[in-house]
Amino acid sequence: MGSVSLHNINKSFKAVDVIHDVALEIEDGEFCVLIGPSGSGKSTLLRIIAGLEEVTTGTVSINGKDVTELPPKQRDIAMVFQTYALYPQMTVAENMGxxxxxxxxxxxxxxxxxxxTARMLELEPLLERLPKALSGGQRQRVSMGRAIVRDPSVFLFDEPLSNLDAKLRVQVRGEIADLHRRLGTTSIYVTHDQVEAMTLGQKIVVLRDGRVEQAGPPLTLYNDPINTFVASFLGTPSINLIEACVEMRGGEAAARLPDGALLPLGSGHDCREGQAILYGIRPEHVGIVAGGQEGGITATIHAVENTGSDMVILSDAQGFRVSAAFKEQRPLEPGQTVTLIPDHSKVRVFDAGSGKRIRRHENS
Amino acid sequence: MWFHSKRLRWTIPWLFLAPALIVFTWFKFVPIIRGLVMSFYKVRFSGSDQWVGLANFERAFSDSALHAATLNTLIYVVSTTIAGGVLSFAVAMALEGQARHIRIIRTAIFIPAVTSIAVLAEIWRILFYPGATGVVNQMLGVFAIAPQGFMSDPDQALFIVILLQIWKNVPYNMVIFIAGLASINRELYDAASVDGASALRKLWHVTIPGLVPAFSVVIMLSLIRGFRVFTEVYTTTGGGPADATEVIMTNIFKTGFERFDYGYAAAVSFLLFAFTVCLTIVHVTVKNRIDRT
Structure with missing residues (x-):
């Protein structure tokens, strides 16, 4: 097993800088997920750790040893690829060995x-088959088997579930989590799927344009995002970010929304009268009552998405859109007027210009 | 009504095909069948043809000139297939990629594939002119090597014609290999790097298995081109000197159009056709077997 340390990693492809000064510590045995949109540099960072890509500047250490200049085979890592990357002419056993x-x-x-390893992954009956005779899920298990059999210090996963259908993705995701529990090997996992990140990761690193936006445990990032990017990247449906203006009422800040509604922000926010902010509230923290009512946002239901287990309401207020999500089934229809009542204790306030979080004072 | 619409559906594609089919039938299928029929006759230009049964075919098996031409053809096919295949694979490996200078070199290399054989033959005659003023002979002179006869020397002529075929085929095959290389999953190379494979191992375990379909196409094309080679030989040496470059097709041409022995020429042509078909069947069978394993 091994820890992974990245110190001031920079990477440029000719004139294009793709990784900017990334520093990261991944503990021994930790499951770390690198997440970000396309082009955020997450796969490049993983390939740098694997030794498949050279750094422009910076150092990579595995288990305290500087491996920056070492080829992949000397880094004591194993990698699982998006396309499985099984040698087509070799049997499962030959691929693994x-x-x-x-x-x-x-x-x-x-x-x-x-x-x-095959016994552990229930691959024994398939050992003599060629990859083309396997299903997508089986191929991915072989790909994992090929990594496990080497007993490396670090597992690297590059979007391993992207090529699987939705049902299989959930199943293999569970298998990966189970394997990590059993083997306890340090794992670094790249994905753009925030559900995978939230369910698998002990640490999530959110990347944007080659920079680390925020790193930490999944719930910390979800509940305590440092900016609008992290807040909106994690969570489905996405957090509501409503343009608003701060009004101070007796020492307490409140947000004046475009429709005129005044919603309390609570005391201690580091903001001033008239400041342009984004009023952030996650859909599951928005209550809903039928008809118009004081103290909330009056809106008209635009669409109702019912998945059976969850219900999502997309509604139009005056000048902005708000979504609300809840578990119970309710008789709501498009066109209906409702009042949306945010849970004020769950509101996250962001500066409208920089997108940075405006926190409450520690003592408030 | 249903009958009519079904009949119409069946007829329309044939109506579209009809012009091409008529032209092909008249200029290709009829001559092929007439050629096959001719191979059972002794063709006479005055009077009616004489039925000779399988005599023309039997004669092919005892014709020493044809045997010599067949041996030359075999040498030609094996050399152009192996040397051409290996060389085009190497050139493809060297010129794979999207860099601008690589694209320019690739285009330059491709020129012989799209140039008329008559022009290539003329270039070859200039390059390999047997006198001391020949381009290659002048280059050899730098290394104090005496002027060579090349296409006028019976010991060298076949080799020089083989070189022409390789020069013409390499760019075409290179494009097939480059297309094959582009279709190989790049993650396989990454997986091999992580597994600790050297460059040679990557070539053996990733590149070559990934290029099996390309190799198959290149080999098949080279075999068919080689056994049916005519223009390259006819325009450079015409089969000489002293039949040193005589191949099956030039032998057939001379038998038919110089000695006017049409029946026998048709029989040998048909044997060559049958052999090419058999070769294709064997190749496809072997390829399918490789694909299945």
């Missing part, structure tokens, strides 16, 4: 290790 064969391990020992 290939790295061990290249490392010069005796045949009998390779066979034993492959068998053990």
């Amino acid at each position: 290939f790295a061990l064969k290249l490392a010069g391990m005796p045949k009998a020992q390779i066979a034993e290790k492959v068998r053990q």
Whole structure:
């Protein structure tokens, strides 16, 4: 097992800077998820850790050892790829044992290790098959088996579930989580799917344009985002960010929304009278009552999305849109007028210009 | 009504195909069948043809000139297939990529593939002119090597014609290999790097298996082109000197159009056609077997 440290990593492809001064500590045995939109540099960062991409400046350390200049095979890592990357002409057993064969391990020992790993992943009946005779889920399990059999210090996963259908994705996600629990190997996992990030990660690193926006445990990022990017990237449906203006009422700040509604922000926010802010409230923290009512946002239901287990209401207020989500089934219809009542204790306030979070004072 | 619409549906595609089918039938299928029929006759220009049964085919198996031409063709096919295949694979590996200078070199290399064989043959004659003033002979002179006969030397002529075929085929094959290389999953190379594979191992375990379809196409094209080679030989050496570059097709041409032995020429043509079909069947069978395993 091993820890991974990235110090001031910069990466440029010719004139284009793709990674900017990334510093990251991943603890021994931790499951770290790198998440971000396309082009955020998450896959490049993973490839830098793997040694498949050279850094422009900075250092990569695995288990305290500087591996920046070492090739992938000397980094004690194993990688699971998006397209599985199984050698098509080799059987499952040959694919799994290939790295061990290249490392010069005796045949009998390779066979034993492959068998053990195959048993763990329930791949034993498939050992003599070629990859083309396997389903997508089986191929991904073989790909994981190929990584596990090497018993590396660090597992690297590059969007391993992207090519699977929705149902299989949930199943393999569970298998990856289970494997991490059993093996306890440090894992770094790249995805753009925030559900995967939230369910698998012990630490989530949100990247944008090659920079780390925020890193921390999933719920910390969800509940305590440092800016609008992190707030809106995590959570489905996305957080409501409503343009508003601060009004001070007897020492307490309140947000004046475009429709004229005045919603309290509570005391202690570091904001001033007239400041332009974004009033952030997650859909599940928005209550809903039928008809117009004081103290809330009056809106007309635009659409109702009912998944059976969840209900999402998309509604139009005057000049902005608000979504609300709840578990119980309610008789709501498009066109109906409702009042949306945010849970004031869950409101997150952001500066409208910079998008940065405006926090409450510690003592308030 | 239903009958009519179904009949119409069946007829319309044939109506579209009809012009091409008529032209092909008249200029291709009829001559092919007439050629096959001719191979059972001794063709006479005055009087009616004489039925000879399988005599023309039997003669092919005892014709020493044809055997010599067949041997030359085999040498030609094996050399152009192996040397051409290996060389085009190497050139493709070197010129794979999107860099601008690579694209320019690739275009330059592709020129022989789209140039008329008559022009290529003329270039070859200039390059390999047997006198001391020939381009290649002058280059050899730098290394104090005496002027060579090249296409006028029976020991060298076949080799020089083989070089022409390789020069013409390499760019075409290169494009097939480059297309094959582009279709290989790049993550396989990454996986091989993580597994600890050297550059040679990556070539053996990733590149070559990924290029099996490209190799298959290149080999098949080279075999078919090689066995049916005519223009390259006819425009450079015409089969000489002293039949040193005589191949099956030039032999057939001379038998038919110089000695006017149409029946026998038709029989040998048909044997070559049958052999090419068999070769294609064997190739497809082998390829399918490789694909299945």
